[in-house]
Amino acid sequence: MSLQIKEANGFKYIDEGQGDILMLLHGLFGALSNWEGVVNHFSQNYRVMIPMLPIYEMPIREAGLDGLVDHLRSFIEYKQIDQDLTLIGNSLGGHVGLIYTLKYPENIKRLVLTGSSGLFENGMGGSFPKRGNYQYIKERVEYTFYDPKVATKELVDEVFETTNSIPKCMRIVAIAKSAQRHNMASEIPAIKIPVLLVWGLNDTITPPMVGHEFNRLLSNSTLKFIDKCSHAPMMEHPDQFNVILENWLKETPL
Secondary structure (H helix, E strand, O other), rough: OOOOOEEEEEEEEEEEEEOOOEEEEEEOOHHHHHHHHHHHHHOOOOEEEEEEOOOOOOOOOHHHHHHHHHHHHHHHHHHOOOOOOOEEEEEHHHHHHHHHHOOHHHEEEEEEEEEOOOOOOOOOOOOOOOOOHHHHHHHHHHOOOOOOOOOOHHOOOHHHHHHHHHHHHHHHHHHHHHHHOOOOOOOHHOOOOOOOEEOOOOOOOHHHHHHHHHHHHHHOOOEOOOOOOOOHHHOOHHHHHHHHHHHHHHHOOO
C-alpha cells in the first residue's frame, strides 16, 4: 500500500486505519517510506497517523525542537484528538516525543523510542552538510544503516536534493544544534508511562549504550535490540520491529 499524504489547514499527514491511535514521528531526514512497513502492518487494527514535521519549511527563527513540538501540538488540536495516544519516534522524532510527553502528559499513555536523540547523537547534523557532493551524501546516508544497500538511490537522491538547498540546510543545522543542546538526562526520569526502546545493536549514530542509558533513566521502560541493524530498525528489519512493537502493545494496554 502506497501512503497517501493528506493536506488540510496547513498540515501534511498520513491517517490510515481505525482504532487506538499510533502517532509516528520521523527524524531529521525522515521520509514517509521510513514508516511504510509499520503503517501497512498496524493500520489493519489501529489508526496510524504521521504528521509531517515542517523541518524544511518552518521560519528559521523557529527552527528547533520547541517549534516542532508546537507544530505537533497544533496538529493534535486541529484533529481534535482527545483520546489516549501512543507516540512512536525515530531519531529526532523520539526527541520531539520525549519533550511532548513531558509538556503535555494528559493524553500520552505509551511512548516508543527507536534510535532516539535526547542523550547522545553522532550524526550529520550540527555542521553544514557538503552541498553538491553526491558521494559524501551517499556515504552519510549509508552510515545510517548496517546494510548499506538499504540506502537506495531514491533515498540518497532525496537527501541530496534536500541538502542542495541552502534554506533547507540552514534549518537542518539549526534543528540539529537545538537537539544537541537539549540533553534530557535530568528530565527523562519524570516520565512514568510505559516506554518501549527498540535499538539497533549496530547503531552508529545513537549507539547501544544510549539505549541502555534511556532504559536506566526511564523507570517503566523495556529495551529490545535487533541484531545487524543500525539507526532505523523499522526500515532495516520492519518485520522484527513490528513483532516487537505488536507484542509490547498487547502487553501494555491503554
